Amino acid sequence: MDEILKVENVSFDYSDAQVLKNVSFTLHKGDFLGIIGANGAGKSTLIKLILKILPLDKGRITLFGTDIQKFRDNHKIGYVSQKASSFNSQFPATVSEVVMANLYSKRRYPFLGYTHSDYEKLERVLETVGMLEFKDKLIGNLSGGQQQRVFIARALISEPELLLMDEPTVGVDAMQYAQIMDIISKLNDEGMTIVMTNHDTPELIRVSSKLLIFCSHGNGEFLNRADLTVDEVNAIYAGKRGHHHA
Amino acid sequence: MLDMFSYAFMQRAFIVAIVIAFIAPCIGVSIVLKRLSAIGDATSHSALAGIALGLVIGINPILGGLLFSILAVLSIEFFRKAFSKFSEIAAVIVMSTGIGLTAIISGFITSGSSNLNGFLFGSIVAISNFEMCLTIVLGAIVVIVFTLLRHELFFVTFDEEAARLAGVKTKLVNTTLMILTAITVSVASRVVGALMISSLMVIPVACAMMIGKSYRLTVIWSIIFAQAFSIFGLIISYLADLRPGGTIVLLGVVTLIILMAFNRDR
Numbered sequence: 001m002d003e004i005l006k007v008e009n010v011s012f013d014y015s016d017a018q019v020l021k022n023v024s025f026t027l028h029k030g031d032f033l034g035i036i037g038a039n040g041a042g043k044s045t046l047i048k049l050i051l052k053i054l055p056l057d058k059g060r061i062t063l064f065g066t067d068i069q070k071f072r073d074n075h076k077i078g079y080v081s082q083k084a085s086s087f088n089s090q091f092p093a094t095v096s097e098v099v100m101a102n103l104y105s106k107r108r109y110p111f112l113g114y115t116h117s118d119y120e121k122l123e124r125v126l127e128t129v130g131m132l133e134f135k136d137k138l139i140g141n142l143s144g145g146q147q148q149r150v151f152i153a154r155a156l157i158s159e160p161e162l163l164l165m166d167e168p169t170v171g172v173d174a175m176q177y178a179q180i181m182d183i184i185s186k187l188n189d190e191g192m193t194i195v196m197t198n199h200d201t202p203e204l205i206r207v208s209s210k211l212l213i214f215c216s217h218g219n220g221e222f223l224n225r226a227d228l229t230v231d232e233v234n235a236i237y238a239g240k241r242g243h244h245h246a
Numbered sequence: 247m248l249d250m251f252s253y254a255f256m257q258r259a260f261i262v263a264i265v266i267a268f269i270a271p272c273i274g275v276s277i278v279l280k281r282l283s284a285i286g287d288a289t290s291h292s293a294l295a296g297i298a299l300g301l302v303i304g305i306n307p308i309l310g311g312l313l314f315s316i317l318a319v320l321s322i323e324f325f326r327k328a329f330s331k332f333s334e335i336a337a338v339i340v341m342s343t344g345i346g347l348t349a350i351i352s353g354f355i356t357s358g359s360s361n362l363n364g365f366l367f368g369s370i371v372a373i374s375n376f377e378m379c380l381t382i383v384l385g386a387i388v389v390i391v392f393t394l395l396r397h398e399l400f401f402v403t404f405d406e407e408a409a410r411l412a413g414v415k416t417k418l419v420n421t422t423l424m425i426l427t428a429i430t431v432s433v434a435s436r437v438v439g440a441l442m443i444s445s446l447m448v449i450p451v452a453c454a455m456m457i458g459k460s461y462r463l464t465v466i467w468s469i470i471f472a473q474a475f476s477i478f479g480l481i482i483s484y485l486a487d488l489r490p491g492g493t494i495v496l497l498g499v500v501t502l503i504i505l506m507a508f509n510r511d512r
Contacts, residue, residue: 053411075412077411079408081407091279091404092458092464093400093460093461094459096460097400097460097462098404101397101401101408101412104397104398104401104412105413110398111393111397136459136460138460154408158412
């Protein structure tokens with residue numbers, strides 16, 4: 001199977017506190033990795049290291065077989081963060097403008113206008129997230145959940161093969177939450193490799209095919225979800241948390 | 247009223263005003279939406295020091311202003327990095343330096359203070375052929391760069407992190423935006439006045455945000471508003487014998503207040 005992401009012995013410190021310690025795992029095409037752990041356990045840090053938002057000091061990360069320092073195929077990676085909660089709602093941009101912007105990574109001559117095929121891609125990804133009817137609406141006028149679906153569409157328009165999601169459902173109401181999780185599961189069923197952190201641990205355990213469980217000491221435990229029952233996963237997670245509290 | 251166009255100085259004033267009213271809102275949209283409006287003020291006050299220096303040492307004041315504007319925007323970046331948690335003080339430091347330098351350098355202007363006054367509040371009669379050509383050339387550079395970088399500017403303005411992840415060279419785009427701001431401020435100081443140029447970058451954008459239904463339409467409406475303020479402001483200032491800069495800016499403020507009154511529900 002195609003190797004998508006390989007993390008080898010990655011460690012990371014924030015000045016005096018070590019958040020990641022010798023983290024290693026490999027993801028193949030179609031894997032759904034759920035990263036769980038307490039706040040500050042290093043879940044977001046790992047995603048930021050993969051995206052080069054934070055500098056990688058120790059260890060090695062390869063994307064599609066290429067070291068991240070040399071990796072330039074930005075369009076192959078989609079990223080969705082907790083945008084809805086930090087977003088300037090008065091920014092005068094439409095859903096279409098926000099989503100189309102991310103075509104940048106695929107365009108050879110970005111100073112030219114958008115093509116017919118670009119608009120087709122726009123309609124396709126908005127359809128995927130159920131936001132096509134809102135394409136001409138100002139993004140600031142949408143609800144948090146709708147905005148988050150737009151940001152998922154933005155990540156999808158560059159036709160990524162790996163989707164990284166850092167708490168994409170923060171500040172989203174229950175109905176929108178179910179819809180967003182449904183969209184993500186469908187994408188995974190269609191072959192998209194997904195890495196996701198989520199405050200709703202039971203749901204993440206349910207949908208993931210692989211799990212990375214962090215304890216307070218930063219060394220994540222990588223598990224194949226298929227080998228374990230939900231109770232066994234919960235027992236391991238509780239053990240880690242118990243260790244954390246001890 | 248039409249007789250005003252028979253004067254060469256009025257023709258030059260209109261050409262320069264139209265060029266400025268095209269470039270100021272283009273740059274203004276990114277400046278306003280990135281919440282960097284204070285940078286326009288800091289840059290224009292620094293430009294004033296360059297203008298004063300130009301008047302003292304006998305080079306064209308707009309070129310002096312251009313040099314100091316570019317130094318100002320680069321200094322703002324330097325101070326923003328030094329005080330990363332309090333980046334808004336960068337603009338204040340640079341603005342204070344600009345005012346301080348203007349106060350000292352202007353003391354050495356021997357040909358009377360009227361020249362510097364013209365740059366403070368704008369002057370129609372003072373625009374030379376050279377300055378008109380300089381404005382057209384620099385304005386064309388701003389328009390071309392803005393058009394080529396329009397997708398990058400939107401992306402960086404809306405979400406800098408996502409833009410960088412998509413491969414946009416965000417530092418280069420930000421530095422280019424700052425240099426375009428410096429050019430716009432320095433060429434606009436002649437007609438609108440250095441003290442008021444930042445308002446020509448901000449007020450048309452604020453008006454456009456009241457009615458714009460997209461980013462693209464906000465840019466287009468900003469240009470339309472800026473053109474209307476400049477052209478009608480110049481006409482009113484000629485007919486009523488008022489300062490052009492103040493007339494243009496106040497026309498914009500009145501329009502903004504009217505739009506706000508009609509858009510209370512927005």
